[in-house]
Amino acid sequence: MASLDSLMQLGGAIAAFSFTDAGELTEHRLGEGPLNEDVLDLLCHVCVANTAIATMQARGWEKLTGMQGFYPIEGFTMVGFDWSAVTSNGQGVVLKNEGADYEAAYQVLNS
Amino acid sequence: MIKRLLVLDGVMAVAKFRDDGEFVEGYGMMPDEELHRLAHFALDYKRMVQGNADQLAMFGQINGWTPPGGWIVRGPAMSVCSVSNLVAVVNNGEGSLTEVMRELKEVASY
Amino acid sequence: MSLVSDLASTPGVLAAGEYSYRGDRFHYEGKMDNEQARLASIMCRATTMGVHMQTDMLSQFADECGCTPARGWFVKGKGYSVCVVAHYFCFIDNTGASINEVMGKMRRSVGDATPDKV
Known part of the structure; x- marks a missing residue:
């Protein structure tokens, strides 16, 4: 589990939870x-x-198309007007859209 | 016409909306602004349920889910239920969701 | 170059596409067949509608919450991710593509699209 303080260290972070x-x-x-x-x-x-809905979609998609790699869902991100909320593993961080580094956020969330 | 739904036990408020988001009418123990919000929420929720039912039918390859007939969200004391373009707020302890859903369906068909 | 072509030629991108707001038409490029693009369009449209509803509700609880109108979303799966901004979607391979690059391209290109038809 990442510490919330380490999530707050991400560039443009305005909340961690x-x-x-x-x-x-x-x-x-x-x-x-x-x-x-x-x-x-x-x-x-x-x-x-949204993670629950995405899980339903991943299950359905893999079964119907035979294309694997979507399930299990590891994270959902909502890109709002000014900010993005990146979540994974029961934790999340809100980043300013401008300059948001999603890869870095996932790295910390999965650390 | 939708006013008659208020006669049912437990029904606290009812509202009607159009598919383009326009509020048509609303009545009950709720300020006007909240009735507008209720209608707005119900339209959004209807579209979301429709989208999810479409996917369930698509992935499950079984007919019978779509088009959805309505939805009910049940809380500990209150429920919100909708059929077509009508939505009602119901007090669980005072009313029957079965009866309210049946009446909503009938009024929606007029 | 159109956004769909641009995304489809980005390293690690499996396929990219756009769909009409009504959900009955779509266009795509990449490693995906017509039926998969149709399914993808239906899924992305449904989630986008949900996200718009949710951000509308969030904004009622917090003025100027910075979340409305929503620009898009992405979901990360075990091997692949799906990115959506406005009515464009992009399927990417987690090992070969950069979410930052893909989301950046999408946001710069269509991030300001009006949500009134969602």
């Missing part, structure tokens, strides 16, 4: 910006919901 399989926020760090605990909790639910 961890959540349960059901999407409930368990721990968080906040940087500058209007985000707060309540919004992060909602965000966790959004990411869990």
Whole structure:
């Protein structure tokens, strides 16, 4: 598991968080910006919901096309207007879109 | 016409929306702004359920899921349910979702 | 060069495509057949609709939350990832492609597309 402090070290990070399989926020760090605990909790639910849908899609796709490599889903990222929320393994980080380094975020999330 | 749904036990609010997102009408124990939000949410949710049902049919290769007839989201005390372009908020302890869904279906067919 | 062609010729990209907002037409290039492109279009459109709904709801709880309108999303699988911005999709091989490069190209090209038809 990555530490939330190491996620906050990523360039443009404005929040880092961890959540349960059901999407409930368990721990968080906040940087500058209007985000707060309540919004992060909602965000966790959004990411869990989309990971579940993506898992359904990966299962269906692999079965129907025979093309493997999508399942299991290792992460879901939502690219918002200004910020991106990158999540994996029950943790996530919110990055400013400008200059967001998604690869680096996944490296830390999977460390 | 949708006002008659308020007569059903447990129904707290009802709203009607158009597929282009336009709010048509809404009634019940909720301020106007919240009725608009309820209708907006119901349209979004309808489209999402439609999309997911399409995929289930596509991947499962079984007919019978699409087009979806409606949806119910059940909370501990309140539920939200929808058929076609109608949505209702129901108090679980006071009403029957079966009855509300049946009435929603009937009113939606007018 | 169109965005689809540009993406399809990017190292590590399996296939790229675009679909109509109504979901009934699509165009693609790369290692994918017509049926797979059709499935991909349906899947990407469904998730995009969901993401737009979710960000709309998030914005109701936090003014200027910086998430609306949503520009796109990507999902990382074991060996492959799927990136979507506006109504464009791109399937990439995790070992051969850079998500940053692909998302950067997509965002610069269509990241400001209006979401009113989603």
